[in-house]
Amino acid sequence: MKRLMTLTTALVLGAGLxxxxxxxxxxxxxxxxxLDSNGGVSLAEVREQRANIFAMFDENSDGKLSATEIAGMDEHKQLQREAGMGPGRNRPEGMNGSMGKGKGMGRGGQMGHQGGLDRSAAEEMRGLDANRDGIITTAEFVNGSANWFRMRDRNGDNVLTTADFGPPRG
Known part of the structure; x- marks a missing residue:
């Protein structure tokens, strides 16, 4: 919880800027x-950052997310919303907007339509549970990166840039 509060505090302080x-x-x-500041996000960077996110919420560092730790993800998202941050914060009212090519949450943790904004973390994590044992491990979370990446790579160039965000370009 300490890591969560530290990150949340930093996010709240940065909200005004x-x-x-x-x-x-x-x-x-x-x-x-x-992570390498080259103007694009590679699949390797996504995998590394998702591993960091997992570690942030895995409070007891056992390589598994408990129900309490998963609930902490929802608390974090709520704190972000309250601070005016997080996914969808700049979306005009009434705009659902799709992130990437897909919709919903599928196997491998694919968040598409609305980026999972209205889904609980537990619902999102079910798509990552590769062996269906009810436990999300570090490997399962990080292995969901390829699908997560594909869903956001709107132009299919295997790198995420600002061109992959915002309203669809015609």
């Missing part, structure tokens, strides 16, 4: 996920 800047769809994502 983020809101004061011009909005570019995907800019926040790029700032957090482009």
């Amino acid at each position: 983020t809101q004061a800047q011009d909005f570019t769809p995907g800019a926040d994502f790029m700032n957090q996920w482009d």
Whole structure:
């Protein structure tokens, strides 16, 4: 819980700065996920960052997410919303907008339509449970990265950039 509170505090403090800047769809994502700062997010960077996210919520570091730890994900999302941050925060009212090519949550943790904004973490995690044992391991969470990546790579160029965000380009 300590890691969650530290991250949440940092996010809340940064909210004012983020809101004061011009909005570019995907800019926040790029700032957090482009680990080598080359202007694009690779599948390797997604895998590394998803491993970091798993570790942040795996409070007892046992390599498994308990029901309590998964509930912590929902608490985190709610705190982000309250701070005016997180996925969908700049979406105009009434705009559902699709993220990537798919919709819903499928096997391998594919969040599509609305980016899983209205789904609980437990619902999202079910799609990652490869062996259907009710336990999400680090490997299962990280192995969901390829599907997660494909869902967001709207132009299919195998790199995520700000061009993969925002309204569909015609």
